[in-house]
Structures are given as structure tokens and as C-alpha cells.
Amino acid sequence: MKHHSRAPLKSIVVVSATLITSVVCAGLFWNFFLDPVNGAGLDRLGWYFFAFVSGISMIVLPSTLPLALAIVPLSMGMKFGRGIGMALSFGLGISVTLSMYGVLAALVGNAGLSLAGAEVGDIKNWVYFIAGIFAYIFALSEIGLLNFKMHSYTEPAPNFIIKRNFFMSTFLLGMLMGNIGVGYPHPATPLLLTEVLSSGDVFYGWSLFFVHAIGRVLPLILLSVLAIFGINSLTWIVERKGTIEKISGGAMIMVAGFILTFGLFAHGWGMVSAPNSVGLFGQPAEWGIRFLLFLWVLPLWWHYLREKKRVLGTPALQIQKLQQKLERTEAERRGLESVLHLPKGEIEYRVRELEYQMDVLLKERVILEEAMRYGEKGGYRDVRSQRYEEDLLHMRFFLYLLIMIVLVFVMLSFGWLKI
Secondary structure, three states: OHHHHHHHHHHHHHHHHHHHHHHHHHHHHHHHHHHHHHOOOOOHHHHHHHHHHHHHHHHHOHHHHHHHHHHHHHHOOOOHHHHHHHHHHHHHHHHHHHHHHHHHHHHHHHHHHHHHOOOHHHHHHHHHHHHHHHHHHHHHHHOOOOOOOOOOOOOOOOHHHHOOOHHHHHHHHHHHHOOOOOOOOOOHHHHHHHHHHHHOOHHHHHHHHHHHHHHHHHHHHHHHHHHHOOOOHHHHHHHOHHHHHHHHHHHHHHHHHHHHHHHHHOHHHHOOOOOOOEOOOOOEHHHHHHHHHHHHHHHHHHHHHHHHHHHHOOHHHHHHHHHHHHHHHHHHHHHHHOOOOOOOOHHHHHHHHHHHHHHHHHHHHHHHHHHHHHOOOOOOOOHHHHHHHHHHHHHHHHHHHHHHHHHHHHHHHOOOOOO
């Protein structure tokens, strides 16, 4: 019964994630390609829609998990009206905080453009470049290639929040926790910031980030509603937190690489009609597509080399190599014993040397066997398990090679890459 109750929830999550990802990718493509090339940029209605959907997509970031952990357990076991009121007041607090960041961005953009006299395109490129670097590093940490973890709020709520009445406390708690995730490098954040910075419109900045906040809050309210009805869907998310982080990290690598390339090489790198354009530091824009390809395939081969080091450095493989050395040494010793009737001298010395080498190899084998059973490198692994790991490593090599070939072929087909 429990299995059947989770099946519809899982289907809803998968379909929703697919739709959200499709809309976000379409918005990114529209902003990067159609806007600078054809002048068909997102109008303000389109930006509101993009802000809303990108807010929903932030539920996969680790920074959003503390928000869910703060509100969902409180909703469990409550009456419907009280639980919904608490979730809405918490979401309203988050929305107020995030919308203030939109106001601040508009004020900074208005003042900065007036004082510096800088062009909007230059500001966008710098924002994309810096945000792309942090987003790419963050994505590498999500898939486990780097140890880069941003701070997540774990402190208890201040006393001035706890001492308020129930709904006011959840509202103030939402305002406090609305700051969580603002600094996380979600790919949509630099797009929203540059749109507000370039407009310098305070109301537009406030409303755009308010809509973005509503998108962030809706999944939390949904989780709270499920908790009110006794469905603790948060457990399902927490149990699969590692998988969700890897999937979101892989998707973020693609988008972050694109944003970083766009900022570094401007929009000319994606235009066949602008072969002589230059990037942020004066480099040829035509290098952009090669740089993007490098950013996309780098994590694949980085992961492969790390796995190769892990698989080929296990005690099980070292024992195989030691066994081969022992067999060769034993064969040589037996060959020398067959001619021991010859006068003593160099042959006898060689026999003693081989016996000493065998003793050393046997001691190394004992140490490695103990490491396999009790060491930090993992539990006992026999030869069959080692071969299985090596076969997986070979399959991973050809899979990554195939992915790289497909990427190159697609870029050649569209004329983005020239040999």
C-alpha cells in the first residue's frame, strides 16, 4: 500500500521536473541567442514567467533544503487551516526578503550606470563571467569532484522571532531564511540580476524578484500540504539527496559552462556572422565554442581519471601483481635449484636473494590483505569484484568518449565548430 501511494508522487515529481527544466532551458536559449542576434529578447511578461519557473527549479539546490526542513515538520499533524496559514506566512516572509534584493539590485544598477557611464552589454558580460565561474565550481562540487561547500543556515531562530505569536513567528522566520540561497550560484540568478541592473527600475526589480520568490515558495507549500495530510514527502527527498545533487550538478555544469563562455567571449562566439568579434579580454570570440566544449568534457575525464586511480589502486589489484611476482620468483628459484649440483658460488647467492625477495613479497601481501578487510580503502574485494570494477571503468571510458564525439559532431553539424 505504501509503495502504491508513492508511485503517483514520484510520477508527478518526474513530470514536473522535466517541464521545469524544459522551460528554464528555453528561457536560457531565448536570452542568449535570440536576444542578441535577432533583437527578440524576452519582454517583461516573459521575464516574469522565467523568474517564476527558475524559482521553482531552485528546490533542487542544497540551499533550499533547510527551508523545507524548517516548515514541513511544523506542518505535520496540524489542522488544514492552521497548517496552510503557517505555510503561507512563512512563504510571505521569504518573498518579502527576496523582493528587497530586487529593489537593491535596481538601485545599484541605476546608480552604477549613471556614475560609470558603462554600457549594459559590458556589465552583463562581467556578471555572466563571474557568476559562471562560481556556478561551475559549485557544480563540480555537487558531483563530488571538488570539496566546495557553501554555508547553510543551521542556527536556531533568534529569540525575537520565537517570542512572537504563531503566524508572526513563521513570517519572521521566513524573512530570516529568505536570505538562504541568495548567494548560491543558480544559473538563472545572473540573468535576473542583469535584467534588473540594466533596467534600473525599482518597481520592476521588486516585482520580478517577488515573482521569483513565489516560484521558490510554491514547492515548500506543496510539501507542507502533503505533510498536513500525513504524507512526509520530505523523507523521500532527504533519502535521495545525494542523487538529486548529482543530477542537478550535472545539469548545472552544462548551463554554468554556457554562462561562463558567454561572459568571457560575449555573444559573438555563437554567431557565424561575427567572425572577427572579440571577447571580454580581447581574445578571439571564435575560441568560445572550443572553450565551451572543454568545460563540458572536463568533468567527464576528471571523473574517469579519479575512478581509474581508485580502481587500479585497490589492494585487490596490488595482490594480483604481487602474486604474479611470486610466481615468477618461484619459477626462477626452482630453475636454480635444479642446477645446485654445480659448484657453489653465484648460483647459491642468487637462490638466497630470491628467497629473501619472496619473504618480502609475502609480507606485503599479508599487509594488503589486512587493508582489504579492515583498512580505509574499503571492505574485502576478491579478484572477481576487481575485474567487475575494471570492466565498469572501461565502459565508462568508451561512454565518455562517445559523449565527446557526439558533442563535437553536433557542433560541426551546426557550423559552431570548425576544424
